[in-house]
Amino acid sequence: MDDTVSKEVFGYIQDISAPGGIRSITxxxxxxxxxxxxxxxxxxxxxxxxxxxxxxxxxxxxxxxSHILSHTEPMNLNxxxxxxxxxxEFSVSGDNLMVSFTYVPQKKTxxxxxxxxxxxxxxxx
Numbered sequence: 001m002d003d004t005v006s007k008e009v010f011g012y013i014q015d016i017s018a019p020g021g022i023r024s025i026t027x028x029x030x031x032x033x034x035x036x037x038x039x040x041x042x043x044x045x046x047x048x049x050x051x052x053x054x055x056x057x058x059x060x061x062x063x064x065x066s067h068i069l070s071h072t073e074p075m076n077l078n079x080x081x082x083x084x085x086x087x088x089e090f091s092v093s094g095d096n097l098m099v100s101f102t103y104v105p106q107k108k109t110x111x112x113x114x115x116x117x118x119x120x121x122x123x124x125x
Contacts, residue, residue, distance in 0.1 A: 006044040008034055010053060017103040024057060024100045045101045054101045061096045064088040068098075 009030055017023070027045055031038040048054045060069045060081060067085035075081075079092045090096065 005036060005040050006047055008036070009041055009044040010048055013048075013054070013101070013103050017105065024102045026098065026100050042099075049101060053104055055104060057100045057102060059098045059100055060092060061098050062086060062088065063090050063096045 012030060012034055013025060016025070027038055027042040030036075030045070031041040034041065045054060046056070049056045060071060060075070061067070062069060062083035062085065065083060065086040065088070067083055069081060069083060071081070075092055077092055077094065080089060081092055082089050
C-alpha cells in the first residue's frame with residue numbers, strides 16, 4: 001500500500017466530511033476526484049478502515065433502477081429483495097453489491113500517529 005495515496009485519500013475524505021458534508025463515499029468517486037488508480041484508492045480505504053479511521057458499508061443497489069436499498073437485517077447472496085423505489089424483485093448478487101466508506105470523525109490523528117497506524121496495518125497483512 002502506498003502511504004502517499006492513503007494520506008491523500010484520508011485528507012480528501014476529512015475535507016468533504018466536514019459538518020453538514022458527505023457521510024459516505026465510494027472508492028470510484030474518490031479515485032475520480034483525486035485522479036488516482038481505483039485499485040490503489042480501494043486498498044487505501046481498506047487500510048484506513050482497518051485502523052479505525054473509516055468504517056466499511058455494504059450497500060445493495062437495485063439492478064433495475066440503481067436505487068440504493070435500505071436494509072436492516074443480515075443478507076446472503078441470492079436473498080430475494082424488493083426495491084422500495086421501483087418495486088422490482090431481484091436476487092442479491094455480487095453485481096448489485098457496492099462498498100462504501102464512512103469517515104469516523106472522533107478518531108483525530110496526528111501525522112506521526114497516522115503513519116504509524118498505516119505501518120502497523122502493513123506488518124499485520
